[in-house]
Amino acid sequence: MPPPSTAQLRPCLLSGGQSLRMGTDKALLAHPGGGTWLEHGLGLLGRLGQPVTLLSRHPHHGLLARQLAERQGLCIEVLVEPAPWEGPLLALTRLMAHHRGQRLLLAPVDMPWLRFETLQQLVEAGLENPETIQVAHDGQRLQPLLGLYPATATHCNSAEAFTARGGRSLLRWLRQSRNFSAVALDPLQLINANTPSDWPPRGNQSG
Numbered sequence: 001m002p003p004p005s006t007a008q009l010r011p012c013l014l015s016g017g018q019s020l021r022m023g024t025d026k027a028l029l030a031h032p033g034g035g036t037w038l039e040h041g042l043g044l045l046g047r048l049g050q051p052v053t054l055l056s057r058h059p060h061h062g063l064l065a066r067q068l069a070e071r072q073g074l075c076i077e078v079l080v081e082p083a084p085w086e087g088p089l090l091a092l093t094r095l096m097a098h099h100r101g102q103r104l105l106l107a108p109v110d111m112p113w114l115r116f117e118t119l120q121q122l123v124e125a126g127l128e129n130p131e132t133i134q135v136a137h138d139g140q141r142l143q144p145l146l147g148l149y150p151a152t153a154t155h156c157n158s159a160e161a162f163t164a165r166g167g168r169s170l171l172r173w174l175r176q177s178r179n180f181s182a183v184a185l186d187p188l189q190l191i192n193a194n195t196p197s198d199w200p201p202r203g204n205q206s207g
Contacts (some may be wrong), residue, residue: 007052007121007130007150009158010102011045013038014088014145015056016081026193027061027109039068040199041109042076047116048105048123052077053096057085089170089191096151103130108145113189122148125183133180138187139141144170147180153180 015027015038027038034040040056042065045052054065054076063079070123079098081091088108094105103126105119117135125134126148133155136146149155155177162173174180191198 008102009048009050009105010053010099010106011048011050011119012053012055012099012103013041013045013107013109014091015041015054015061016091017084022075023070025058027056027058028064029112030110031051032110036064036067037109038064040112041107041114042068042074043072044114044116044119045105045107046072046076051077053077053079053099054090054097055079055081057081065151075081086139086167087170089159089168089173090163092149092170093156093163095123096149096156096159099179100153100156104149106145106147106149108148108192110192110194111146111190112193114146115189118146118185118189121185122146122183125181126150129181129187129191131179133177134183135174136185136190137182138173138190139184141187142174142182143185145189145192146185147183169173173180 001110027036029037031037031040038061042052047205056180065076120133131150131152134148136143158177159173
C-alpha cells in the first residue's frame with residue numbers, strides 16, 4: 001500500500017438512494033449547468049483529472065455515466081452497489097475496500113450547488129495531513145457525505161469492523177475513529193436537495 005502522501009486521488013460519486021422525499025430520481029433531474037444532476041456531479045469530479053468511480057444500485061445510472069464518459073472523454077468506473085443498501089457508511093466501506101490505499105474524494109449526487117473550487121479545497125486540506133479524513137463543515141455541522149477519505153489500512157479496518165457490528169451511522173463512525181478534521185466550506189454549496197421545495201436552484205449556484 002503506497003504512503004498516503006503519494007496515494008492516488010480517486011473521486012467517487014454516491015448515487016444509490018431511493019429519492020423517496022423528492023418523489024423522482026434526483027440523479028436524473030435537469031441541472032442548470034447542463035445535463036442531469038448525475039452528469040453534473042461526474043463532470044465536476046472529472047475535472048480533478050483522475051479516474052472517477054460511480055457507486056449506484058441503479059443500472060440506468062451506470063448507462064448514463066458510460067455515455068457521458070464517451071462524449072467527454074472521461075475515465076469513469078461504474079460499480080453496481082450490491083444489497084443490502086443501508087446508507088452511505090456501508091457504501092463508503094465498500095469503496096475503501098475496492099480502492100484500498102487510495103485517497104477517496106467522496107461526494108453525493110444530491111449536492112447540486114457544489115463547485116469545483118470546493119473540491120479543490122478538500123484535496124488541498126488533505127495534503128497537510130494525508131492520513132487524516134477531511135470532512136466538510138457548513139459552519140453549524142459536519143457534512144460527511146462530502147469528504148476526503150484515505151483508504152488506509154487503519155480506516156478500512158475500522159469501517160469494516162464498525163459495519164460488521166451493525167453500525168450504519170457515518171457520523172458515529174467518524175466520531176469513534178477520532179481521526180478526522182473539519183474543513184469549513186461555503187454552506188450554500190453543501191445543501192442536500194432532498195425535497196421538491198429544495199429545488200429549483202437558488203440564484204446563480206450552477207458554477
